[in-house]
Amino acid sequence: MDQQIDAVRMGWLPFYPQFNENPIEVIRRAEQEGAKTEAEIKDWVVTQIKNRRLRFAVEDPDASENWPRVWIIWRANAILSSAKGHEFFLKHYLGTHDNSIAEEVAKGSVQEALWREPARKGKMDLVVDLNFRMDTSALYSDIVLPSATWYEKDDLNTTDLHSYIHPLSAAVPPCWESKTDWEIFKALAAKVSALSPRQFPVPFRDIVATPLLHDTVDDLAQPGVKGWYRGECEPVPGKTMPHLSVVERDYASLYHKFCSLGPRFKEEGVEERGIHIPIGDLYDRFAASAPKYEWDGREYPSLVEAIDAANTILRFGPETNGEMAYRSFEARERETGLKLTDLARDNRGIHYDFETLKAQPRRILTNACWSGITNGGRPYSSYCQNIERLVPWRTLTGRQHLYLDHEAYLAFGENLPTFKPRITAEASLNLADSRAEGECLMLNCLTPHGKWHIHSTYSDDLRMLTLSRGIEPFWLNDKDAARIGVRDNDWVEAYNDNGVIVTRAVVSARIPAGVSLFYHAPERSIAFPKSPLRRNRRGGGTNSVTRLRLKPVLMAGGYGQHCYRFNDYGPAASDRDTYVLVRKLPGKPQW
């Protein structure tokens, strides 16, 4: 936790909420004290932070002003199959019952976060889920909005495993009262705009803190690790601490903005992996023929329909518009001094729109935002541009790195490739407060991807349930099973400090001794009997026995390839170093 807090202070990782104060109020206070321009406001905020009159929220996460309050979930199963440490979500986010028995142990060992007693339960005021099926996240949400299925909407789909782009399209309109995600958020935007005049009568400014980002000049921000909060350097936004930006918001026009392609698009062009592609003339041509949306006396390309959004994405994507691909190589040529545009010359006239893709899937075009070369039907393989055309990797030396010399890697002994054994059961703290009950076995609990479902989807599908055992079973080795008197299809209870699973066993010699497999991920709507060990509360799913543990070295930032990028960098969660005790369920399962 201390490293997490340091990582936020130094700008290595983002963290929201940002401060222990409303960012809108921060600006209001700055203005009251005479700061007017963006630069003056930023200076004022830096001084406040330096003097500790304004604190990062991460330093005091249990203070009520620092909780996240509203959680909107869509296209997701955020509360069970995606929730590492599911039972802690139930307790601290939702404030409902949970099956964790873990004792808090961080008091005293964590220095940088304020310790508040007791830990807060029920931080979330409102949890909203957009869903087409009643999955576990929907079951736990306050409001469930019916969304369209994949056969009821227009959308785009791509993957790592093939090089085509192809659509989802509406075979039938959304059934019953369901709406597409695009329509739902548009309607919510309209509602927010309609209700906002009393709360936010005029546009306001919001101060936004963001971390040091990869593929920007932030790659050169921190040659060494220095903490301004330890007096080792001055707090400088974008250098030794997070960037600060002032952003204007206007909730009254939020709906109009949602529905129209704004002016910054033309001015800024588009960017990926540090490649900026100017689009001015292409934009003008597009705007002339695209559907229009007019508000406040100005005309914009329309984003009212999902298909408008899809066509905008396709028109300005270097993978779907040959002219954009060509320009991406022009941008890369300016950076590298290499000749590269020949890779896109032959595709320059190609452009896919939504109707093209509905007719037939299309291959993505070779471009500088990716590293493969797919011309002439060649299969995509990564880093071919680096090898064949001498484009550098986006690392310190520009080469592939076997050696990592960030100070954190030196400190953790990970500068060279090395081996660290898996975390032991003791070190995992999974079983610190759990006791063996009768004939019991400790197993490493692995949660791989299963055969009868994709994550949790299809696990509740009648057709798949008919083909499989109709339940998500717990796999263990035959000799292990014999030791605790478990036969195939018996009910078992697998538990640790985090939570408990009650299900049937599959006994099989294909599983090695000492290991169990519980495939990711069941739903609470199918076969979750009660757990005698947890006062007959209902058992949980895959993530009931997991807990988040962050590896500090992966928080390193502000240094070459060790820079943050959303979804692309940072401490990844892990779930395999998980241990459970398993016993045969006493008596019959209770429902």
Place this chain on the structure above:
Amino acid sequence: MSWIRDLVDPKARTWEAFYRNRWQHDRVVRSTHGVNCTGSCSWMIHVKDGIVTWEMQATDYPRLEAGLPPYEPRGCPRGITFSWYVYSPLRIKHPLIRGVLLDTWREARARNADPVDAWAEIMDNAESRHRYQVARGKGGFRRTGWDEALEIIAASLLYTARKYGPDRVAGFSPIPAMSMVSYAAGSRFLQLFGAAILSFYDLYADFPPASPETWGEKTDVAESADWFNSKYIVSTGSNLNMTRTPDAHFAIEAKHHGTKLVVLSPDFSEVSRHADWWIPVHSGMDAAFWMAVDHVILKEFHVVRQTPYFMNYLKQYSDSPFLVVVEEAGEECRAGRFLRAGQLSRYAAVENGEWKFLVFDAKSGEPRMPRGAIGSRWQSSKGRWNLELKDELDDAEIDPVLSLFETRDAELAVTFPDFGSNAAVRRGVPVKYIGTAAGRLAVTTVYDLLMAQYGVPRGPAGGYPRDYDDADAPYTPAWQEKFTGIGRNTVIQFAREFAGTAEKTGGKCTVLVGSGVNHWYHANLHYRASIAALMLCGCIGVNGGGLNHYTGQEKLVPGASWSALAMALDWSAPPRLQNGPSFHYVHSDQWRY
């Protein structure tokens, strides 16, 4: 009573009408399943009288180059059941709200003209807030209308922004690639509002940190058709036949074409069944196996016999020749940081000299600063950021020296931590002394450090393993046995086959890896150890090679235009983007346990 007619007159085959009716349709529309299976299969949806009746695999993918098997048909038994959901009892048909909250809301709303005030009233009353919170997950949903549902949500959003700030609102949706417009709908709304969006790739433990560590890139991998180009496929932590259903055929077709398929997996999984060679490495111990493989490759293909393809590859495309300072602190020597070009008088005046690095050049016999460093990318004069082996200062050709062993000034005993036995080893490393702004420094190359780290002896220096059978010395084939349960001879044979194939084919060996390895706490180290094997054999950046990590539908195309739209960058910037693991670790109070 049609079955009686079938008995009386079987030739009429009236029972067939049932099937004809079942598969009737009047419309066929293309769609797919946004489920993050990574298959991204195109499906044809059949509709009769406005009802979805069934789906079938599309078979019109454009062909790739001649000689490759086709992609089609794609699709799996899970996907083909999807139409069940559309009209299933699980389908959410109307806006729903938990009864406790609905009653509380309606009472508060009746007392307040402004919905935001109504929400404030509920929030200000700890008891009313607790009442609906504790009911979460316990059923009790009631049907409501769109207008009421959206009003509550909008009121809560505005209340939160006014009282606490818009950054107290969080949104979560994963894997935009599976339906990127739908993702963009929510993210666009939330960014215009000022809310934070939570990441998923790292939260799912699917993001491989070794990828940015090695390549500065989140994930960039081959499409499955390229497996066919591989001559040696190692599948590890990836159960191809079970979880890559529409793609697995390329691995099987490659096998029929002469490729060897080796599977590392602790259990006898579906892909183990198809393997030419199944190596049941103990779970979570993969790096020990690969470290020993690397040891054998270095010894046999880099020291005993110097494989030209491998050496040239490392010189141009890896950091192996770059100079690292050996820090002498008392008795101890440790590998330190890269030597910065700016520390040398020759390069003292270059822009971003602290961010440019040095190799030892065989031509001039001096340290030289090749192009391509990150300092060249972000300097004012552009056009020098490339991998040409030229001195950025005067464009002179550079021939980087991989090892200083032959020309060393001295040999220092450097300490390397050994986490397998919670100890350390000291091994001799060749160094040269270089005069810098910080005084005389001992430097070595990354390549020399690798030799020492892996314990590959090249001379009389101390601390090295005797031979492959030295079980106490990391990282020999014998040493790894106690962690992996795999015999030393298996490792040796595997390394020889792997590197031998790479040498003969110009790097056509691939590692297909997935969550079975990536979901471990030390996943980055498991990955780096296998990446090292690929890099030492020149297998990255060639068709049929590479570390191909597949855990989810991470490849969003086109990202540039999509992100502008999805993050509402057409109106304002920067967006609030939050890494999920940190958010949940802190806010769900898991840090306290």
